[in-house]
Amino acid sequence: MSILNRTMDAARTPRLWAVLLATGLMGCVFFESLGGEKPFAFSHKLHVEEQGLECAACHGAWETSEEPGLPSPRQCALCHDDGDAEKPAERKVATLFEGKNYRAARFTALGEEVIFSHRSHAGRAQDCAACHAAVAENEVPGPELALTMDSCTSCHEKSQTASDCATCHTAIRAERAPATHGAAWKKSHGPDVRAQREGTANRCDLCHTQSSCTACHQTEQPDSHGPFWRRRGHGISAAMDRASCSTCHPASSCDSCHRETEPLSHNGGFGSPVNNHCIGCHEPLAEEGCATCHGATPSHAQATPKPPGHLPSMNCRMCHGNGQPLPHFDNGGDCNACHL
Amino acid sequence: MNALHSIFHRRVASLVFVAAWAACTACTGPAGRRPQEAPRAPVPFPSLGALAAQDAGSLLARDPSAGEKPATAAAAAAPMPEPLLPGLSGWSKTRYRLRTVDGDADHDLYEVLGLDYVEPTEKKLEAHFLGRAALDLDGDGASQLQSINDTGSGSLDADLYEAYVKRSFHDGDWSVRLGRASEYLTPEVAHYDGASFSGRIRGAQGVEFGAYGGRNVVFDLANDDDGFVAGAFAAARPWKGGRARLDWMHLEDEDLLGDDQDDLAGLSLWQQWRAWSVSGAYTRLEDRDRDVELRGRWSDAAGRTSVALRYFELLDTQNQRALFLDPFLQALQTFFPYRQFGAHALRAVSENLDVDAGFDVREVEDASDVGTFNHDWRRYYGALTLREFVASAFTLTLNADYYDDDRSDVQAFGGSLSRELTGGFDASLGTYYSRYKYDLFTASERDDVQTWFGKLVWRRSQSWTFELLYEYEDDDLDEYHTLRCGALCRF
Structure with a gap:
């Protein structure tokens, strides 16, 4: 690996950036504390x-x-x-x-x-x-x-x-955004609101009620949430950065749709190799038809019960399989879900 | 509390909302308007403020209670209507949306109503209301047009976001609130039907404290009856330029997978130091560290340049939790610890040119945790706004966004051209393109999405704003047409 590649990789490490940030801030404080000769000025x-x-x-x-x-x-x-x-x-x-x-x-x-x-x-x-x-x-x-x-x-x-x-004021009004609400405001206002900085001029309630937060975060959707987003794009983005979804959505938002609407790209291999992504909706398996995911497969409800002495805590692999694949078990499924 | 909560049940919320809206509609009218003092001649804001007024997002999507940029001088000078009752103000936003795809169509009507009442003489009593209703005018429509609003049992889907009264005592130093409300300054946002109390001690220390509790409110979910949230906080300014806040939250819900009870504690610190604002936040969930965040922002004195830095680390694996803390477990599975660093810089290069750019880098703590729903990724983004473009007539906005991980990437580019016309009209045309490249199944799927839009906004007066939007989206699945028209009324 070249020096350039190693440098690029290092630059992608968040912790390195954090160390640089902290070092820079401490450096500023240190140099500030050194002071220096007072300038000639009116006292x-x-x-x-x-x-x-x-x-x-x-x-x-x-x-x-x-x-x-x-x-x-x-x-x-x-x-x-x-x-x-x-x-x-x-x-x-x-x-x-x-x-x-x-x-x-x-x-x-x-x-x-x-x-x-x-x-x-x-x-x-x-x-x-x-x-x-x-x-x-x-x-x-x-x-x-x-x-x-x-x-x-x-x-x-x-x-x-x-x-x-x-x-x-000649210009500032509740009806007009102040200069601080500039281009970066959409990206930065959250921390600013939480900071509740000192001073009347920093008070949000001069112009906004608390419902201002709700009015945007709950009743409006971003321009990006168009038809493609609704059908496919949101899943890709949520898989990358679910934290950004939680700015407006609780976890129930996924279930509201996914419990009633089959995902567009739905098949049994979704989320493999540990395809317990399926089990998130089709749970418990014993009450779901196998055909939900695997066409023409008998229902899990027909699975034979465990013989006497087989406790749920036992490791099935110890006796079953003989080194051969156990499809559900190997993919993270629980034998006890069907073999009651 | 159960009785209070049941009042706000989803179906009842629909009736409450419709009744409130009908009452307001019946009461609004030309009668009883009074002239107000015409505003003084405005002084132009710095360029960043001007940019905010021309934000790429929907003009009607901005906080309606705080108003919009003024319309023409005549419209700006036009009087606001007299309030329905002294101390009562509010806004109503109505939108109709038609979407068509592949021969199918879907007609929806949306209404958002916000009401704010402040007792006009002593200002000790407040009442607030905010609700939204979505009405599917023609049934659920084609499956490819369904949305989260169609997951309810009927064609009317309503959410009541706020409905509370607040009483202040001792010159506003103490206050009690009762009803449906939200807590936004807590480590996790909480929506609840219940009561809260807050107080402050005047002085340099700026001590504030409070407590709240009630039944959870979960929007977009039919059954939200089995949750509870309670919490308390204290904040102060113990040293110069600094502020500290301590939070405790207790959350319960039996909604998804079982009975979940979580206690969340949070400590936040802020410090203003010359042109720097720095802050740190730490939360602890039950008996384990949950996350830590550091932020720093530098701005020049004129506010024309700013640089913001952020470091976040999720310290502990997140599995099943009470709903507000749940990491989307059902859909996205376990959320593994990660670190993320981001930087964002903004520069007003001149009165008419703003540039902003930034990046974020995320790294999953343990490489073995990287999988379908836990990624390392890099994100780069930037935007440019040029005003008085082409003979001072247009504003040009360009933006780009690029997410990249080792398995997929998402690229988006957009541009729009807008022009302020006479008579309070704003017109804009634009397009944006997104490409999603991912490998959930075949390692080679790719989707291209091209969207074109045209929008006309008319600020008829300080009270009324109208919007007309047409959008055409062409992606690898279908071609969609969207027509939206809306009216925003402030009263």
């Missing part, structure tokens, strides 16, 4: 907690504008001019600006789709931390500063303000 913790600055000192438009505003180079210079003179260029406050604009990413930006006015919300909460709780401990602005829908809904709930979709 809310230093300015708010330790220096005692008011939020309004930098976000001057918090009460008067739709956006709270960001500090200008001149505002920072009021305190930093003296200290920065002796610092290397890359540690000067000026590096945080591009012209007069603050360069940092707006982690609290809500996006164009969200309707929000900082001015109209200003003063309604006791303090800024009601919405910006993460600011006090923040040393480097990052995604943790982002506002969550929970902080919006909890206030709206307490103040009995309208909290329907249209209050805050």
Whole structure:
């Protein structure tokens, strides 16, 4: 076997992939834990907690504008001019600006789709931390500063303000799938539903009732379940991957049809060499006619009873057959099913 | 409980369903409609969201309670009808299907009705109903047209999926539910006639707990009187970004081969870590390990790229079990331990192009267990969606799927072209081809299935959607024609 073939075979081994997955995740965690030198960035913790600055000192438009505003180079210079003179260029406050604009990413930006006015919300909460709780401990602005829908809904709930979709969103509606429900959603939504991830935005019941699960998994059939599928294809697929059937079907689904409908490809050899696949439906054999599977064969009900002293637990092969085939027994059948 | 269960017996379910549907039909009408505030101008969603709205599956097959993509601006702005009662909403989906093959025909009528009631002032009382009826209009039809709906004793086959009332207490922290309901978050989905209780403790730990129990409900089976399911769960968020859930289920049934009683315990853990979501689940059946699953998914911040990985291992041989745990034993025999790994990646290459691809590899643990119904196999699949195709007029969808094991393989390729028309119409044409190659008997059987379809969907308003579908299937057995028309009404 060539190296290429051996490599291909190894790549087909699920356990190898699992080991690679686990190793990769642990590697990410390890490198993350190494940390590294903190980047030069604005520290809310230093300015708010330790220096005692008011939020309004930098976000001057918090009460008067739709956006709270960001500090200008001149505002920072009021305190930093003296200290920065002796610092290397890359540690000067000026590096945080591009012209007069603050360069940092707006982690609290809500996006164009969200309707929000900082001015109209200003003063309604006791303090800024009601919405910006993460600011006090923040040393480097990052995604943790982002506002969550929970902080919006909890206030709206307490103040009995309208909290329907249209209050805050221009596009998101119960009638429209959100961006997360993209092309991969059909394949991935099951684990997501079970995960019940934290946050209002992840709550399925914002738009769906529990019957949504049933409406698709029980009342609809996939496009693939066409005429051929019904007659033959489903058996081939179920034999390959029965786990996928159980997404919608209980075990009784097979019996509902197969107890009344003879399989299209039905003969006595089906499922050989251990053809107990037949016995799944034709059971017990003693009550079935042999002709069900084997034409012109007498009924099993006419099989001679076991002689006295022959217990069901005995191994028939010990005395019978003399090395010759015992058709039913050798195929997994039980002699006691007919020879009572 | 027996009395409650008997109320929902299959035949009685038919009458309950028909009565509920008739009542709703009688009550719906143009009277009593009220205008609502017109929606604000929509902002386009990212491309993945747009793709979801143009899913290759039936537009009527999507969750009707959550609505559809909006029709034209005029239709989207049209008012929803006033509810029959304050707090009552629902949907009704009616379909007629004609199938013909080789001179035979089969006419079927399907109706699904969903009703949701939430007491409008305090929202403490809820009631939900979901049922489906299939009516064979002309008897059972030719054998090659029979389906699982024809296995009942009459021409009307009805299933009652949900019929329960739910009462909440203490600002929704506690709730009690009574009636026919389902548990979807448990290790195995359970449908039952009975009662459940759930509670939560507010706080950062997010503690939730509950219990449920009742008679098993088995759809698609005439006799489902001898089962019982009970269970309890507890869940919490004990650490940052993480969640844990513990389940116990007890299942009984005397339906198939005898008296089966099984206890299933499950532990699930989830962790959100930066752009990664990872989870693990383990279940134990009676005194033996049953299965273990690991999942990981990475998504970029914009949600335009995601990679999902999954590892699953069935740890113990599965034979006869209570029905919800049964590994299709009667038809497929013993289910032997196996391992499976899968990966799936999705990339929105541009605003108009999405590509997704993945593979799964399964390996039966012990090579001597490989047989007719336990396989090693590989599966590869992929799909491509191109919007604004040919002068911005069409959406093109292509997909491919390939299963392969050492004894058989199944290949499927498909493509469709759809176009959104004026007046709320969507039209699509497409074809898909499947080839089944297998060796159950002669080691050389092969079937080729080619299907062509045309579909027209009309979203007349937020309340009404209509669908017309024609499908032609040509396979090695026969040629089939299917005509389907349907209406979805939300109220």
